[in-house]
Amino acid sequence: MNVxxxxxxxxxxxxxxxxxxxxARGLGLTFKQMLKPKMTRQYPEEKWEPTGSYRGRPVLVxxxxxxxxxxxxxxxxxxxxxxxxxxxxxxxxxxxxxxVKFEINMLRCIYCGFCEEVCPEEAIIMSKDYELIFTNQxxxxxxxxxxxxxxxxxxxxxxxxxxxx
Amino acid sequence: xxxxxxxxxxLVAKIFLIVNGLLMAAAYLVYFERKISAxxxxxxxxxxxxxxxxxxxxxxVFKLLMKEDIIPAMADKKFHFIAPIISIGVAMAVYAVIPxxxxxxxxxxxxxxxxxxxxNIGLLFVLAMSSVGVYGITLAGWSSNNKYSLLGGLRSxxxxxxxxxxxxxxxxxxxxxAGSLNLTDIVHAQSGGKxxxxxxxxxxxxxLVASFAETNRTPFDLPEAEPELVGGYHTEYSGMKFGxxxxxxxxxxxxxxxxxxxxxxxxxxxxxxxxQLALPVGSPILAAVQFGVFAAKLVPILFxxxxxxxxxPRFRYDQLMNLGWKVMLPLALANILVTGVVMVLLxxxxxxx
Numbered sequence: 052m053n054v055x056x057x058x059x060x061x062x063x064x065x066x067x068x069x070x071x072x073x074x075a076r077g078l079g080l081t082f083k084q085m086l087k088p089k090m091t092r093q094y095p096e097e098k099w100e101p102t103g104s105y106r107g108r109p110v111l112v113x114x115x116x117x118x119x120x121x122x123x124x125x126x127x128x129x130x131x132x133x134x135x136x137x138x139x140x141x142x143x144x145x146x147x148x149x150x151v152k153f154e155i156n157m158l159r160c161i162y163c164g165f166c167e168e169v170c171p172e173e174a175i176i177m178s179k180d181y182e183l184i185f186t187n188q189x190x191x192x193x194x195x196x197x198x199x200x201x202x203x204x205x206x207x208x209x210x211x212x213x214x215x216x
Numbered sequence: 217x218x219x220x221x222x223x224x225x226x227l228v229a230k231i232f233l234i235v236n237g238l239l240m241a242a243a244y245l246v247y248f249e250r251k252i253s254a255x256x257x258x259x260x261x262x263x264x265x266x267x268x269x270x271x272x273x274x275x276x277v278f279k280l281l282m283k284e285d286i287i288p289a290m291a292d293k294k295f296h297f298i299a300p301i302i303s304i305g306v307a308m309a310v311y312a313v314i315p316x317x318x319x320x321x322x323x324x325x326x327x328x329x330x331x332x333x334x335x336n337i338g339l340l341f342v343l344a345m346s347s348v349g350v351y352g353i354t355l356a357g358w359s360s361n362n363k364y365s366l367l368g369g370l371r372s373x374x375x376x377x378x379x380x381x382x383x384x385x386x387x388x389x390x391x392x393x394a395g396s397l398n399l400t401d402i403v404h405a406q407s408g409g410k411x412x413x414x415x416x417x418x419x420x421x422x423x424l425v426a427s428f429a430e431t432n433r434t435p436f437d438l439p440e441a442e443p444e445l446v447g448g449y450h451t452e453y454s455g456m457k458f459g460x461x462x463x464x465x466x467x468x469x470x471x472x473x474x475x476x477x478x479x480x481x482x483x484x485x486x487x488x489x490x491x492q493l494a495l496p497v498g499s500p501i502l503a504a505v506q507f508g509v510f511a512a513k514l515v516p517i518l519f520x521x522x523x524x525x526x527x528x529p530r531f532r533y534d535q536l537m538n539l540g541w542k543v544m545l546p547l548a549l550a551n552i553l554v555t556g557v558v559m560v561l562l563x564x565x566x567x568x569x
Contacts, residue, residue: 071421074524074527074528077527077528078523078524078527078528080527081256081523081526081527082523084255084256084257084258085252085255085256087258088258089255089258089259089260090258090259091258091259091260093260
């Protein structure tokens with residue numbers, strides 16, 4: 052190979068080689084950037100509103116006459132991180148089954164959305180909640196009290212699932 | 217009060233003002249560094265601590281003071297302790313000779329706007345002190361017993377020695393024009409708009425580039441190159457010892473900018489301004505105005521330092537050495553030669569005496 056072909060001397064012309072004009076150009080570019088509008092979102096005051104496609108914390112849908120979940124445990128089976136634990140019980144209602152215990156360990160959850168995909172009743176879906184704060188491991192295991200969310204608040208996600216699933 | 221006591225009191229007051237002023241300047245430089253870098257990256261920057269985030273630097277310093285001070289097990293404890301002291305001490309010692317304005321009178325007592333007035337080797341003192349600064353960094357790198365620190369220290373030694381040469385040589389043209397090493401005299405030689413930046417543009421560019429290298433700023437921040445050296449010479453420093461290195465770096469930046477203002481931008485000289493104001497010579501107000509002019513020239517250069525840091529990527533080490541030895545040194549020597557020839561010619565044809 053001819054090593055003299057691709058040297059700095061051949062690639063660059065004189066003005067490029069003395070750096071200074073190019074540096075001035077670069078400085079001009081950054082100065083223009085300074086005057087542009089800022090991208091920052093002032094987080095705790097100004098929050099981001101996710102769209103329906105966002106996969107946040109998985110929640111259980113709560114309808115007027117109780118939860119949709121029939122405790123089939125498919126979500127528990129499919130969960131790759133083994134985060135979901137379900138215990139079924141019987142009721143006198145039309146659906147006959149309901150979860151006595153439904154727990155998601157949020158330290159294990161990887162937000163893959165498999166539980167949502169596998170659910171035959173559309174009972175567990177991903178919500179828009181991305182602010183998950185725990186101070187100890189026990190708090191991170193969410194029970195039915197925290198998982199059940201009224202259906203009115205989940206319309207965006209349900210609409211998204213109806214359209215794209 | 218006896219005259220001696222008065223002198224000592226004035227001296228102590230001046231030292232107090234300069235040390236505190238310098239530390240405050242360094243603290244706010246850090247703040248502006250963060251703000252300007254944020255603006256360049258389309259961000260807002262610190263805005264939580266105090267109005268507009270103005271107290272951010274104090275929060276940072278408080279954090280550094282609260283942090284545990286770790287000394288590596290196999291480190292040379294003496295030198296590990298001394299290195300940051302050398303860095304900050306030298307950075308501050310330079311301010312003994314930097315004048316901020318002409319002297320003024322309180323009653324019949326002449327007060328100089330510098331700690332060590334009338335010192336006739338001012339410029340040499342500044343250059344000497346900036347060379348001693350390399351000891352702080354090299355000792356820090358060596359005493360940490362860490363390969364990254366050692367590499368950083370060695371790089372800094374090699375880099376500072378290389379660029380000191382062209383830095384010193386670039387100033388010879390200025391000295392030939394001013395005919396003095398006293399910084400006040402150099403400033404006075406530039407009165408009436410005869411700023412050295414117009415008479416010595418090449419020297420100014422060489423000095424500018426060399427002072428970037430001397431203060432370890434990007435594009436020449438190889439001694440502390442984070443991606444390569446994990447922080448370089450201050451890898452093993454934590455808490456306020458690291459903070460002291462940080463402050464020293466910014467103090468050096470102020471020094472370099474002040475030198476540029478004094479040597480090339482006419483210091484506190486400003487054509488037409490003082491004629492318009494017509495303040496009596498030796499009044500404190502005139503001195504204050506002179507300090508204001510000095511500061512007004514200082515700020516854009518400091519901004520330039522920060523601006524360049526967030527615009528230009530780091531040089532490779534061989535590029536750094538090539539630039540220092542093969543470009544800037546010959547250019548500085550040529551500048552001396554041309555300045556000398558032109559001055560001899562001008563003298564010969566009677567334009568200057």
